Amino acid sequence: MLNLKMGDTILFEAIGDERKFMMPMLELIKKNDGVKIIGLVRFAQDVVPLMKTGNFEAVYSVSEMLELRSTEDKNLWVKAQEIEDRYETIMHYNLADRRLYFTGCTTFPYTRVETNQDYEEWISQFVAIYEGVEKIFMQHQITFALNGRRVVCDIAKSLNIITRCLGYSFLHDRLIWRDGMKVNVNWLKEQHNQVKKEGRSHSSEILQPPPFHLQIRNNFKSGIKLSSLIKTAIIIVIRTIYWHLRRYDKVTKFGYSPWRHIKFNFKRRSIYKMLSRNGVKLDTLIESKRPYVFLALQMEPEVLLSAQTPEFFDQISIIQQVSKELPVGTYLAVKDHVPALGYRDQSFYRMMDTMPNVILIDPSEFGLPIIKNARAVVSLLGRSAFEAASFGIPVLAFSPSLFFGYLPHVIVSTNFSDVKKNLRTLLSFGKEDRRGFAQEGEFMLAAMHDLTVDPDDYSNMESLGKALSESLSNTLKKI
Numbered sequence: 001m002l003n004l005k006m007g008d009t010i011l012f013e014a015i016g017d018e019r020k021f022m023m024p025m026l027e028l029i030k031k032n033d034g035v036k037i038i039g040l041v042r043f044a045q046d047v048v049p050l051m052k053t054g055n056f057e058a059v060y061s062v063s064e065m066l067e068l069r070s071t072e073d074k075n076l077w078v079k080a081q082e083i084e085d086r087y088e089t090i091m092h093y094n095l096a097d098r099r100l101y102f103t104g105c106t107t108f109p110y111t112r113v114e115t116n117q118d119y120e121e122w123i124s125q126f127v128a129i130y131e132g133v134e135k136i137f138m139q140h141q142i143t144f145a146l147n148g149r150r151v152v153c154d155i156a157k158s159l160n161i162i163t164r165c166l167g168y169s170f171l172h173d174r175l176i177w178r179d180g181m182k183v184n185v186n187w188l189k190e191q192h193n194q195v196k197k198e199g200r201s202h203s204s205e206i207l208q209p210p211p212f213h214l215q216i217r218n219n220f221k222s223g224i225k226l227s228s229l230i231k232t233a234i235i236i237v238i239r240t241i242y243w244h245l246r247r248y249d250k251v252t253k254f255g256y257s258p259w260r261h262i263k264f265n266f267k268r269r270s271i272y273k274m275l276s277r278n279g280v281k282l283d284t285l286i287e288s289k290r291p292y293v294f295l296a297l298q299m300e301p302e303v304l305l306s307a308q309t310p311e312f313f314d315q316i317s318i319i320q321q322v323s324k325e326l327p328v329g330t331y332l333a334v335k336d337h338v339p340a341l342g343y344r345d346q347s348f349y350r351m352m353d354t355m356p357n358v359i360l361i362d363p364s365e366f367g368l369p370i371i372k373n374a375r376a377v378v379s380l381l382g383r384s385a386f387e388a389a390s391f392g393i394p395v396l397a398f399s400p401s402l403f404f405g406y407l408p409h410v411i412v413s414t415n416f417s418d419v420k421k422n423l424r425t426l427l428s429f430g431k432e433d434r435r436g437f438a439q440e441g442e443f444m445l446a447a448m449h450d451l452t453v454d455p456d457d458y459s460n461m462e463s464l465g466k467a468l469s470e471s472l473s474n475t476l477k478k479i
Helices: 019-033 044-051 062-068 076-087 091-097 112-116 119-139 150-158 185-198 211-223 226-245 258-278 282-287 303-308 315-325 346-354 367-372 383-391 416-427 431-451 461-476
Strands: 009-013 036-041 058-061 144-146 162-168 175-179 292-296 331-335 358-360 376-379 395-397 410-412
Touching: 009 019, 009 150, 019 036, 019 461, 036 044, 036 119, 044 058, 058 062, 062 119, 076 091, 076 119, 076 150, 091 119, 091 150, 091 303, 119 150, 144 150, 150 162, 162 461, 175 431, 175 461, 185 431, 211 226, 211 258, 226 258, 258 346, 282 367, 292 315, 292 367, 292 383, 315 331, 315 346, 315 416, 331 367, 346 358, 367 383, 376 383, 376 416, 383 395, 383 431, 395 416, 410 416
Parallel strands: 009 036, 009 144, 036 058, 144 162, 292 331, 292 376, 331 358, 376 395, 395 410
Antiparallel strands: 162 175
16 A cells, blocks of 8 residues: 555645546545545535545635635735745746647637736736645645646645656556656656566557547547537537536636637537548558658647646647758658647648648548658657657657657657757668667567556456555655
């Protein structure tokens, strides 16, 4: 188990899809270790359901913190700077986590709060959130933080409190514990060396489109039918009326707009049809025998980007720089992620018309065959980079948070001036090099398998809770 002591207190931030997997684990920890658990949610209406589980001593909401704050604070900027200094953080990264600062998602259905709120109001809110969460840490003497986002992780780090967050790994739909908000590269590297020493590996043939992603694809295609769009629009209107009647924070305080969401859904249909009509098919690309480097666009705005690589996540800049620096005669094949369609405006794709060696791929094509036939793969820190590394395909990544950058065929480029040199290094590798890289990639797959938990391997939530608890305990042994 976790070796927590009686009287220890966990702060659990109930946010994200992963929280449903963690609830049985929390019940188990509370029962076996006798710890107290404090909850943190975003909306006030989520407080009561969490308390009803019986696992929590208290639950706080961010919306209540905002309700209690002073609307006029002459010392706002001083407080904000003190928070940045005290927690060694950057306040604007929190704004990125709220879908701001993204360059490729002008059609995302932002709430009115996100688009109409001025800069000072944003900072005022996050000052209040930092102060409110800090009070929770002090009042309840928090000793361990689970599933925390940026504010919780910043405060925990400043107090030398361990934080672990659960997230999906790039290996199918398996779950992995993160060290704070990011996957710890040392954990993977250490396990990689261990499985290599033992001679254990997993064939890269196990890499297939995850069932979760396939379901999203199917839902997307059925959801953009006109009949489905009309039905969804009616549901959105009815749901919004219900939320207003119940006085939910999402509509009363955060400005949820049903019309923006309805418009967004129709936009997804038009973008998909445009890209399908103009995009190149995989067979056509391969038959052309044109040498290419592949870039799979990542969804934005997305927590994976803003949380794990807040320093840089501008994908259009990557496309422009890489396509410009490629050796003459080499193309950059770009494919968008089906669930992300509609988040980017048509102007995003039109910008690529000014880059003559960029090829837009039909988004309905699967990425794995494109990766296998690529000379190299370019990514921020997406699944395509992980899959390419597993196959032994050279990878150029642009995030300093990439957790498999230790592999010999992966280069992390944090300086655009180095792109030309790095591309030529990766493109110089021959077939013999790639065979060796593929072997290292399969060791990495085995290491990742050891560090992750597959919910589908367990018949009930209780057994999954035990597995997650054991996996969490293993990460604590690495301290």
